[in-house]
Amino acid sequence: MNTAVVAIKSQKKIDFQRVLEPYLYLSPALIIIALIIITPTIVGFSYAFQSIELLNPFNGGWVGLAHFKAMFADRYFFSALGNTLDWTLISLFFQFFLGLGLALLLNRRFSGRKLVQALVFLPWAVPTFLSGLTWAWLFNPIIGILPHWMSSVGLLSEPYNILSDPQLAMYGPIVANVWFGIPFFAITLLAALQSVPSDLYEAAAIDGASPWQVFVKITLPFLAPMIAITVMLRTIWIANFADLIIVMTSGGPANSTQTLPSYIFTTAYRRLDFGYASAMAVMLLVLLLFYTAILLKMRSKLAKA
Amino acid sequence: MASITLNNLSKHFDKTQVLKNINIEMLEGEFVVLVGPSGCGKSTLLRSIAGLEQISGGDIFIGETKVNELAPKDRDISMVFQSYALYPHMSVERNMGFSLEVQKVPKAQIKKIVSEVAESLGLSQLLDRKPKALSGGQRQRVAMGRAIVRHPKAFLFDEPLSNLDAQLRVQMRLEIKALHQRLKSTIVYVTHDQVEAMTLADRIVVLNAGVIQQVGPPLEIYDRPANLFVAGFMGSPSMNFINTQVIMDRGQLCLQTTSGDKLPLVHQYQNLQVGMHISCGIRPEHVSILDSGFGHLQGRVNALEPTGISEQIYCDYQGENLCIYSMQRSGCKENQAIALQLDVHKLHLFSEQTGLRLQQLPDAIAEYKVVSGE
Amino acid sequence: MPDVTKTDYIKLFAHRFAILLYLIFSLFPLYWLLKIAVTPDKLLYSEGVKMWPSKLTWVNFELVFTQSEFPTFFINSAIVSSATALLTTLIAAAAGYAFCRFKFRGKLIISALLLITQMFPLVMVLAPIYKIMAPLGLTNSLLGLVIIYTAFNVPFAVFLMQSFFEGIPRDLEESAMVEGCSRFTALRKVIIPLTLPGMAATLGFVFTAAWSEMLFALMLISDSSVSTFPVGLLNFVSKFAVQWGQMMAAGVLALIPACIFFVFIQRYLVQGLTAGAVKG
Numbered sequence: 001m002n003t004a005v006v007a008i009k010s011q012k013k014i015d016f017q018r019v020l021e022p023y024l025y026l027s028p029a030l031i032i033i034a035l036i037i038i039t040p041t042i043v044g045f046s047y048a049f050q051s052i053e054l055l056n057p058f059n060g061g062w063v064g065l066a067h068f069k070a071m072f073a074d075r076y077f078f079s080a081l082g083n084t085l086d087w088t089l090i091s092l093f094f095q096f097f098l099g100l101g102l103a104l105l106l107n108r109r110f111s112g113r114k115l116v117q118a119l120v121f122l123p124w125a126v127p128t129f130l131s132g133l134t135w136a137w138l139f140n141p142i143i144g145i146l147p148h149w150m151s152s153v154g155l156l157s158e159p160y161n162i163l164s165d166p167q168l169a170m171y172g173p174i175v176a177n178v179w180f181g182i183p184f185f186a187i188t189l190l191a192a193l194q195s196v197p198s199d200l201y202e203a204a205a206i207d208g209a210s211p212w213q214v215f216v217k218i219t220l221p222f223l224a225p226m227i228a229i230t231v232m233l234r235t236i237w238i239a240n241f242a243d244l245i246i247v248m249t250s251g252g253p254a255n256s257t258q259t260l261p262s263y264i265f266t267t268a269y270r271r272l273d274f275g276y277a278s279a280m281a282v283m284l285l286v287l288l289l290f291y292t293a294i295l296l297k298m299r300s301k302l303a304k305a
Numbered sequence: 306m307a308s309i310t311l312n313n314l315s316k317h318f319d320k321t322q323v324l325k326n327i328n329i330e331m332l333e334g335e336f337v338v339l340v341g342p343s344g345c346g347k348s349t350l351l352r353s354i355a356g357l358e359q360i361s362g363g364d365i366f367i368g369e370t371k372v373n374e375l376a377p378k379d380r381d382i383s384m385v386f387q388s389y390a391l392y393p394h395m396s397v398e399r400n401m402g403f404s405l406e407v408q409k410v411p412k413a414q415i416k417k418i419v420s421e422v423a424e425s426l427g428l429s430q431l432l433d434r435k436p437k438a439l440s441g442g443q444r445q446r447v448a449m450g451r452a453i454v455r456h457p458k459a460f461l462f463d464e465p466l467s468n469l470d471a472q473l474r475v476q477m478r479l480e481i482k483a484l485h486q487r488l489k490s491t492i493v494y495v496t497h498d499q500v501e502a503m504t505l506a507d508r509i510v511v512l513n514a515g516v517i518q519q520v521g522p523p524l525e526i527y528d529r530p531a532n533l534f535v536a537g538f539m540g541s542p543s544m545n546f547i548n549t550q551v552i553m554d555r556g557q558l559c560l561q562t563t564s565g566d567k568l569p570l571v572h573q574y575q576n577l578q579v580g581m582h583i584s585c586g587i588r589p590e591h592v593s594i595l596d597s598g599f600g601h602l603q604g605r606v607n608a609l610e611p612t613g614i615s616e617q618i619y620c621d622y623q624g625e626n627l628c629i630y631s632m633q634r635s636g637c638k639e640n641q642a643i644a645l646q647l648d649v650h651k652l653h654l655f656s657e658q659t660g661l662r663l664q665q666l667p668d669a670i671a672e673y674k675v676v677s678g679e
Numbered sequence: 680m681p682d683v684t685k686t687d688y689i690k691l692f693a694h695r696f697a698i699l700l701y702l703i704f705s706l707f708p709l710y711w712l713l714k715i716a717v718t719p720d721k722l723l724y725s726e727g728v729k730m731w732p733s734k735l736t737w738v739n740f741e742l743v744f745t746q747s748e749f750p751t752f753f754i755n756s757a758i759v760s761s762a763t764a765l766l767t768t769l770i771a772a773a774a775g776y777a778f779c780r781f782k783f784r785g786k787l788i789i790s791a792l793l794l795i796t797q798m799f800p801l802v803m804v805l806a807p808i809y810k811i812m813a814p815l816g817l818t819n820s821l822l823g824l825v826i827i828y829t830a831f832n833v834p835f836a837v838f839l840m841q842s843f844f845e846g847i848p849r850d851l852e853e854s855a856m857v858e859g860c861s862r863f864t865a866l867r868k869v870i871i872p873l874t875l876p877g878m879a880a881t882l883g884f885v886f887t888a889a890w891s892e893m894l895f896a897l898m899l900i901s902d903s904s905v906s907t908f909p910v911g912l913l914n915f916v917s918k919f920a921v922q923w924g925q926m927m928a929a930g931v932l933a934l935i936p937a938c939i940f941f942v943f944i945q946r947y948l949v950q951g952l953t954a955g956a957v958k959g
Binding site: 019026142268269278281 | 694769773792801806809891927948
């Protein structure tokens with residue numbers, strides 16, 4: 001009987017270890033994420049309802065929904081919202097289709113493919129601040145060639161910097177973003193293309209399908225789920241991505257390139273108004289969640305149909 | 306070497322029971338083969354012995370030691386995996402000596418033991434290679450060598466030959482058998498291939514759905530399968546089954562098939578009663594085709610499978626596909642009507658109700674009487 | 680090919696031509712960066728928009744190395760990025776291993792949590808992190824940046840490491856455990872040596888990400904002695920807006936480590952991008 005008790009005890013000890021072991025391996029990751037991401041997020045929520053201006057340290061305390069009321073009266077907020085939409089959709093459109101084109105081109109054997117692949121994917125590795133600066137310089141008529149090209153093909157009346165033209169400035173960061181983002185889509189789509197079983201193509205060839213039919217009837221349906229999830233996640237990522245705008249235009253001229261994230265950053269970084277910045281960040285988060293919810297709902301509806 | 310005893314072993318994943326009340330005593334030096342269809346729990350049973358799966362109930366003893374709570378490393382057993390599980394970053398030599406290296410055996414001694422084992426397996430030339438540079442058969446041998454090197458209490462083999470091509474499989478089968486005879490080791494061997502089971506085992510354990518169906522020496526299992534499952538599973542081509550009912554015909558017990566043919570019972574069987582529904586099993590090699598006359602049954606040829614050395618003829622009898630295995634070339638054609646003669650001494654009777662075998666009672670005098678139809 | 684038709688030639692030509700266009704689009708901005716960096720200042724206004732200057736100079740690079748603070752920025756960035764990469768890879772390897780080899784309560788929730796952190800607007804935590812870090816003395820500090828970068832790179836690196844661990848057959852570990860290893864010894868002797876290439880790739884990904892991070896650095900660093908490269912470069916640009924040659928030479932300098940690591944992680948790009956589909 002005594003030994004039985006010992007056996008049960010040691011069994012319990014083993015079970016305990018077994019249960020605990022994975023958490024042991026996970027704990028450093030969980031602790032740092034809890035401290036550096038989750039805690040500040042919660043704190044950020046509370047800031048949205050407080051007045052926290054570093055330039056105005058005495059003007060503190062809870063202000064309820066004042067920031068949100070101010071937001072609805074802030075025309076820059078609404079123009080930033082519209083700019084975010086333009087920025088996201090136009091960038092995504094070109095990134096995706098040019099990326100798909102590149103993936104299709106690279107999905108064929110040719111000599112030197114490895115090298116070409118490395119070179120066309122290189123922009124992805126260029127630090128974003130450098131991409132932004134490089135493109136800003138390219139748009140500068142003194143040292144950049146783009147304005148001269150654009151005026152010689154008649155896009156511009158004279159070679160000037162489109163980044164200082166409120167009408168056109170947004171296209172500057174968008175071009176840089178497309179340049180930086182094509183490799184992402186090309187790589188993920190290329191991987192997906194290569195995962196299509198080759199016997200499907202062989203069967204289609206035997207059945208006499210044209211290349212276009214093969215693409216529409218075999219390739220696209222095979223890629224569709226992957227495309228859907230990548231585009232969804234990427235949309236959120238681009239919407240949140242402010243680096244290029246901050247580097248190239250800082251939201252100017254006259255707020256014409258200010259997106260919501262860049263506006264939040266400027267509010268926090270230049271005006272040091274943490275309360276208002278946090279309130280807008282909460283708003284941005286709500287909008288993104290709303291977008292995700294709609295997409296997921298649509299997806300489950302499509303899946304049912 | 307040590308014996309392995311499983312007492313009332315059970316295991317469930319969440320709510321599905323994968324092993325139910327397993328009781329086996331494997332003797333020291335015995336070669337035990339666990340066989341069954343895929344998903345029957347044979348691999349889980351083996352992995353439970355190794356300690357890679359936790360058991361939900363019962364006890365495992367290796368020798369005198371209860372190992373339920375011991376980690377795999379403390380059970381002193383070797384295992385050969387289906388994938389061989391050779392460490393790709395180590396040479397053959399380090400692979401083979403790995404268990405000794407972990408036990409901190411002096412290097413010189415490891416080298417000596419490994420080279421001896423490598424010699425015996427014909428691996429001496431390959432010691433510096435990485436597993437990637439070996440053929441399938443060589444990898445298999447390294448995996449076995451790695452198991453041998455540490456002189457374990459028992460060897461566990463998990464479908465070790467299933468990744469080899471047919472020819473190599475036959476060769477490795479012979480090598481494993483020779484190895485067992487040389488080392489006199491306790492071996493538990495899992496396979497779904499019943500030829501391997503038949504040829505290698507001292508004793509076979511047939512498992513289905515987590516329950517032991519029968520334990521016994523190979524030929525006993527082949528000759529006296531305990532139930533319909535074992536009868537159908539062991540043997541290739543597998544046993545034929547005919548639905549029959551026990552009748553009394555002119556003073557003799559007979560099995561009458563659904564279509565009215567009669568098979569005389571020449572032996573006595575336990576619990577046999579007139580009127581019972583019996584699934585009558587007959588192995589394909591115990592059915593022959595008559596050149597003339599009616600035989601016991603009349604069938605129509607569905608398909609022929611000549612293999613050169615033999616011929617398998619499939620024919621239709623009351624909607625069932627009966628297989629005939631013949632060493633002679635019958636010259637039959639498809640759709641031809643043929644008369645079939647059954648070796649009535651070799652009938653296997655199973656109760657349709659329970660699926661269990663009706664044991665044959667020892668005969669006073671074997672009464673032999675050919676009844677060539679009506 | 681025996682009978683190549685005319686349309687085949689046209690197709691072939693179109694394919695190569697399209698690839699050439701992509702190549703030009705990808706490389707032209709970088710080429711331009713390099714070109715301005717080696718153009719003498721005097722020639723900039725007369726030949727700034729020419730495809731190739733009539734004279735080359737290394738003066739800009741010399742100035743950047745000897746007269747500017749860029750070497751400090753470079754070293755700061757290198758320290759922060761390397762430390763982040765090391766720390767992140769260690770933490771992520773442990774967590775990735777847990778995800779790959781164990782079943783445990785809350786697995787789904789934890790992995791969903793990791794995924795959600797990837798979709799968060801970064802700007803949301805900028806202000807609170809500043810407020811939390813300031814009293815701890817972690818603003819204007821490289822250590823502060825390392826901690827933040829590690830936290831934000833861990834989720835993606837966990838997914839990456841998990842995919843590398845999943846590429847290693849479980850049999851190997853089980854075999855080692857039967858052969859006398861505890862789980863930890865099996866990890867050390869068998870699994871880790873086999874995961875080394877994956878860990879190197881993770882290092883590369885995290886290094887590249889940390890090297891290019893800018894928002895937190897701008898927010899938290901004001902002292903130029905602890906500035907990372909982006910902070911230093913952006914300050915330089917806003918202060919000396921016409922020193923084109925030096926700015927571009929500094930830009931080329933910032934590009935070098937990124938390019939080195941890029942070559943290094945090429946093979947793993949697909950895994951890396953699918954693990955951090957949201958990461959960029």
